[in-house]
Amino acid sequence: MKILKNISLGVIALVIALTSCQKDEVVPYGDFQDIAIFSPYAGKITVEVNQQISIADGSKGFVDRKWTVPFPSYFLNNEDSVLTEETAFVKFMEVGEIPLSIQWQFQDSTGSYMQDSTFMVSVLDTITTDFAVTNIAGNYTEADGKYVVEAGSIVTMTDTSSGSPDTYQWLIDGQSEILETKTVEVQFKKLGTYTVGLVSSRKEPYGRPDSLVVWDFIEVIPSTLPVELTGVSESSNPGFIQLQFSRDMDVIDANDISAFTVKVNGVAGSIKTVQLNKNDASIVEVVMENDIYNSQTAVVSYDASAGSVQSSDFVKLETFTDENVIVYAKNLLNINPDFEDGNYSPFDDLNLIKGGVNLTVVSSGAQSGTNALNIVMDEGSNAQISMNDGFFSLSKDKTYALEFWVKVKNNPGGNGLQMTWRVMPSDGWADNYKQWLGVCCTDQLKADSEGVWQKVQILTDKQPPADWDSAKINIQVSSGAGGQTEIEFDNFKLYEYEVAPAE
Incomplete structure (x- = not known):
């Protein structure tokens, strides 16, 4: 030829x-x-x-x-x-x-x-940018292509441009960052008017960017709905409990401190102050006199009869009781721990020991977000996966917790499904810092737990055998008889396990 x-x-x-x-x-x-x-x-x-x-x-x-x-x-x-x-x-x-x-x-x-x-x-077609509001969670009215929504409403907007763009940049008043997905959800917490802009373009084949700006597209007015508490967590500042609300809150009066209660391991803790977050007025910070350790549990309550906390649109905060606090723990796994990148990085391909095992990332049924790690094993199979990126350092005088979510979708082999979780140097093999999950050690993997996401926490009773400047996780899984076994993992987390000093 x-x-x-x-x-x-x-x-x-x-x-x-x-x-x-x-x-x-x-x-x-x-x-x-x-x-x-x-x-x-x-x-x-x-x-x-x-x-x-x-x-x-x-x-x-x-x-x-x-x-x-x-x-x-x-x-x-x-x-x-x-x-x-x-x-x-x-x-x-x-x-x-x-x-x-x-x-x-x-x-x-x-x-x-x-x-x-x-x-x-x-x-x-050539790209001509356009977008549309596809859903509003909250009370609103629409006239002449613009929207009036109550504070706290969540507005969903999606690109409707011609020319099949594949790259998006949303510029919305009040947003600290550019949003880059085809569809966006934005909660409008603060009174005022908001301009919305979108730049859409196409990488393959190249499509010249086009843009659309709609001035004063959304007006936010006082709400007729109650103020919602949407999240409770400790920030990276020790003892700062952040209460996330559905809209901006009014300045907190010092007399309102007594209306809040925080219990740590069931015992009332001492509150130093209650204040608005200086960067986000929809966050109220309950500041404790003492740090909360991540081995502890904490709950927070508010008594509306003893306080006058209200939103910036003058809606009184209602009573809430024993809301769980997510205690801060810095995750040492900083590359794709929730598989939202659509792949199983930082883990390498499977090392198959025997049988047949398939490793994929699935985009349905995740514990949170969109994706989860899926493992399907033929009966009597055995395989390992190890990290090849995102290594972390450990100190031998500290205790760490390895936390993950697991869902057993199919397990005909019963207690034949076993796992060994190892932490080892990134450039070698070590078998002396591990935990086995199998017939002797957990009920997480038994048949009566099939189909349910469960949180597992291990290694809290062990310490690394040495200081490792660069360490990795190795997971070994094996299946029993009776047919294929299928399990899923999500939200891996490794963190220093903090224990309060003895009094």
Whole structure:
């Protein structure tokens, strides 16, 4: 096959090779024809309207060739919709699925016959940015394409641009960062008017960015609904409990401190002050006199009859009781611990010891977010996975907790499903800092727990055997008899396990 003009072999990504069928009475290879089409596109051909592609015919043995494309698209070679040249430069003038066809006439000892091939080219429109509100959680009105919503409402907006963009940048008043997904959810907590802008573009094929700005698109007014407590957690500042509300709160009076109660391990703790977060007025901070250790549990309550806390739109905060506090613990696993990147990094591919094991990331049924790690094992299988990135340091005089969520979806082998979790140096093997989860050690993996996400915490009774500047996690799983075993993991967390000093 000859080397084609204007086509670099280094960029040939699509080859369609068809060898014509020989009739029974023809001597094999006596009349040889070869059909080959070369294109710099991998897979489906996609182009923007008013743009061009090149595609070449490297076939041999034909006596006639004809390219065709429907009007108004045409070949730049001759400004016509029919072409007989080897390399076709095609300009597409309409949007849609456009057929690009080639036909050959061959001659052999039995006579003349035809062969043809058609490529469907996806021609995309130029990008014209637009967006729409698709849902509002809260009370609102709409007029003249703009919205009036009550404080605390969650507004869902999605890109509706023409031209199939694949890159988005939302610029919304009050947001500290640019949002980069096709659909965004924004909770408007503060009274005022908000301008919304969107820049949309396309990487493949390149589409020139377009933008749309709607000034004063959303107006936020006082709410008729109660103030909602949407989250409770300790910040990285020791003893700072952050109460996240559905809208901005009014300044906290010193007399309101007594309306709050915090219990640590069931015992009332001493509150130093209650204040608004200086960067986000929808967060009320309950500041404790003493730190809360992550081995402890804490709950917070508010008595509306003893306090006057209210939102910035003057709605009184209602009583809440014993809301659990998520106590701060710095996660040493800082690369993709929740698999939201869509892959199982920082873990390497499986090391299969025996049987058959399949490791994937699934995008449904996660414990939180979108993705989870899925492992399917044939009966009697055994395999390991180890981190190959995101290593961490450990000190031998400290205790650590390894925490994860597990869901056993199918376990016909019962207690044959076992796991060993090891922590070891990143450049070697160690078997002296581990925990085995199996028949002797946990009820998390038994059949009566199937289909339910459960939180597992291990290693809190052990310490590393040495100071490791660079350490990794190794997981070994094995299955029992009776058929395939399927389990899922989510939200890995390794942190220093803090224990309050003895009094």
